[in-house]
Amino acid sequence: MNNYFNSNSVYIEEDFRCRFRMRRYVFERLLHDVQQVNPYFRQKLDRAGRPGFSPHQKVTVALRMMAYGSPADSMDETHGMSESTCLDTLQQFCDTIFQVHKDEYLRKPNQEDLNRLIRKAEDRGFPGMIGSLDCMHWDWKNCPNGWQGGFSGRSRKPTVVLEAVASYDTWIWHAFFGVLGSQNDITVLGRLPFFNNLMEGKAPQLHYYIKNRQYNMGYYLADDIYPKWATLVQAIPNPRNDTEKLFTLH
Template sequence: MRREDDESDEEDEAWRNAQNRAATMVCQPTAQQTHWGGFVAGPSYKPRNRMMTHANLMNNYFNLNLVYTEKDFRRRFRIRRHVFKRLLHDVQQVNPYFQQKQERAGHAGFSPHQKVTIALRMIAYGSSADPMDETHGISESSCLDTLEQFYVTIVQVYKDKYLREPNQEDLDRLIHKAEDRGFPNMIGSLDYMHWDWNNCPTRWQRGFYERLRMPTVVLEAIASYDTWIWHALFRVPRSQNDITVLGRSPLFNSLTEGKAP
């Protein structure tokens, strides 16, 4: 009986050794295998000159002897230059993705100016990633990653200050400003509009068809005199008018629950 147990243990040990050798052979890289990260020459590789595109961007908008004026900057970025610099500083402090790093191949990654510029340009113009590849030398996947990281970081940084309902101090300021303009006891102007939803999923299109026989979505928004949008609703399906959208909106929930300032 002992001999059979010894033979069984030897067989188990031999089987485990064979499995370990097989795993080792699989995990070891061969001469044909390439490592992830950095520039790898291949069918999909494009020799983008990141340093040149960064230098052009800095010479055009940020260096002392810049090419384009403050007016040009605001028209193309939809914000002023000092707002861009504040965004650039804030996102770098919160998200390491926007800090320039060195890749495994030893090449410098995209600069913070390039990443924030790409995100703002795609938002301002509603453009796809292909134009960013041509002008800034960044691939489509990197553009989309940068845009997603920018959205998440902006919400994380500014949600407590901007993405909220007005408090008592905000209401006093809004009412005072409205009184100066001849509208006493008003805190804002409520408006609705239909937005064409070109990329509406097929299974949802019937629920979002509007009178023009195309999918639209209703936007309800309230903005202050300084363009602070302190309320927005952007998800009402089917054909709606202003009254029905307002009835489904959470705008007055805090008021009816006794939680409003």
């Protein structure tokens, strides 16, 4: 508490963001939400009448385990919490966050969301754009030997591929983890239920103009590994004129 949360704390806001991978106000919002919904995160007295773990301790342990991949048995040394309690706390935290935020984040954008995304994208020079699409690889250090071939791509190391659609303000409204045999962006896309509509040329119906020409299908920004679909717009790898260079720069 003296290090991060009390007045005149030892570490400043920049240190907090580095250690927790988020701003302090985001942490405090999560802390408030889980306490309101789940009694597990409210401080109680144990059978000896002593205060149990505080809400700050529990949320900190859960976030440290997720942000750094810290094993549960390492928390006893730094936070005084046993392995079994750490695992319970992590489970409770994930279940509670899902319960609180699923209606806002774990859904497709509604018409109000689309209108907001379109307005902001148009202000940034991309009318009709409803999100940026890309993949990243998560190293799977403890992948079973028998599965490594199906999860290894060019890096020769087993990875799990995460494909996501994010907006300008990092609102991730779609995420999909690749299954066995999907090692890159294009193979994940082929297994992705959400993008089956794209293969059929379907996308959220919108109305916008580019150079006085009306369009009615939104699109996603992607890199050049993705297919040449009307609903996917790629950057130009080797721009040749000023227009192409400006587009690629943006």
